[in-house]
Amino acid sequence: QVQLQQSGPELVKPGASVRISCKASGYTFTSYYIHWVKQRPGQGLEWIGWIYPGNVNTKYNEKFKGKATLTADKSSSTAYMQLSSLTSEDSAVYFCAREGGNYLDYWGQGTTLTVSS
Amino acid sequence: ENVLTQSPAIMSASPGEKVTMTCRASSSVSSSYLHWYQQKSGASPKLWIYSTSNLASGVPARFSGSGSGTSYSLTISSVEAEDAATYYCQQYSGYPLTFGAGTKLELK
Numbered sequence: 001q002v003q004l005q006q007s008g009p010e011l012v013k014p015g016a017s018v019r020i021s022c023k024a025s026g027y028t029f030t031s032y033y034i035h036w037v038k039q040r041p042g043q044g045l046e047w048i049g050w051i052y053p054g055n056v057n058t059k060y061n062e063k064f065k066g067k068a069t070l071t072a073d074k075s076s077s078t079a080y081m082q083l084s085s086l087t088s089e090d091s092a093v094y095f096c097a098r099e100g101g102n103y104l105d106y107w108g109q110g111t112t113l114t115v116s117s
Numbered sequence: 118e119n120v121l122t123q124s125p126a127i128m129s130a131s132p133g134e135k136v137t138m139t140c141r142a143s144s145s146v147s148s149s150y151l152h153w154y155q156q157k158s159g160a161s162p163k164l165w166i167y168s169t170s171n172l173a174s175g176v177p178a179r180f181s182g183s184g185s186g187t188s189y190s191l192t193i194s195s196v197e198a199e200d201a202a203t204y205y206c207q208q209y210s211g212y213p214l215t216f217g218a219g220t221k222l223e224l225k
Contacts, residue, residue: 035214037162045154045162045205045216061213095161102209103152103168107161 002026004034004096004108011114017084020111022096029077030054033099036070036081039110040092050099051079086115119144121206123217130196131225138220140206142187150210151189153182156219157202165204166191198224 007021022034036048049060053072060068067090069082083090094111097104120143130136140151148169154162164173166182169189179194193200201224206217 044218045207047214047216059212063213097162100164101167102150103164103207104154104162105164105167105173107163110161 002098002106004098004106006094006096006108006111009112009114011116012086013117014087014115016086017082018086018113019080019082020094020096020113022079022081022108024077024079024098027098029072030074034070034072034079035097035099035104036068037095037097037104038092039095048081048094053077053079083113086113088115091115118213119146119208119211119215121208121215121217123204123206123220125220126218127221127223129223129225130193132196132198134196135192135194136196136222137190137192138204138222140184140189140191140217142189142208144211145186146189146208146210148185148189150208151184152207152209153191154205154207154216155202156205162205193222196222196224200224 003025005023010018012018030053033050033052035050038046048064048068051058051070058070071080096108098106122141151169153166155165156162170182181192203219203221205219
């Protein structure tokens with residue numbers, strides 16, 4: 001069965017960077033796009049971008065260019081998102097999700113990021 | 118950016134009641150690229166309805182979706198307690214991919 005297992009909660013200081021992982025299983029990792037989505041507490045969903053692990057092409061929401069960097073490791077079927085120059089505005093739950101055919105059919109459990117000194 | 122506006126923001130329904138929530142786009146969306154997700158508190162979103170009217174695996178038949186162009190809707194024919202959740206519409210007709218702000222369905 002398709003599963004996306006994300007890394008655990010992170011507490012980081014302002015100005016630092018963090019990398020969140022999303023390990024895929026149950027399907028061919030290189031054949032599906034992986035998207036990343038942000039959800040601030042009590043708020044809606046915001047699209048960050050996607051990566052296609054087959055050729056590591058990426059597409060970003062303009063809003064997150066310079067903030068998020070998406071990578072993928074085919075050998076471990078893991079997608080990564082690095083967030084840099086963190087501020088309190090980056091405190092949120094971050095989800096990875098697989099694109100099944102222009103919709104997001106499987107989601108990770110979410111990673112909670114807290115930015116605080 | 119294609120802004121999706123969902124209404125109402127919050128709705129309350131009694132078990133057995135029929136409910137409809139709407140999603141309006143600032144620019145036309147192809148019906149193939151308009152989708153709905155269900156999210157319960159503390160959980161990940163789940164694909165609920167894809168391409169306007171197709172129920173995702175495991176979604177009860179009391180749910181349905183319709184619409185075209187800039188106006189879409191999700192209907193529950195007879196609400197059950199387990200339907201309490203927030204429902205988000207999402208478009209993939211252009212970049213950036215966008216979500217509506219959600220409709221929170223509460224059960225009376």
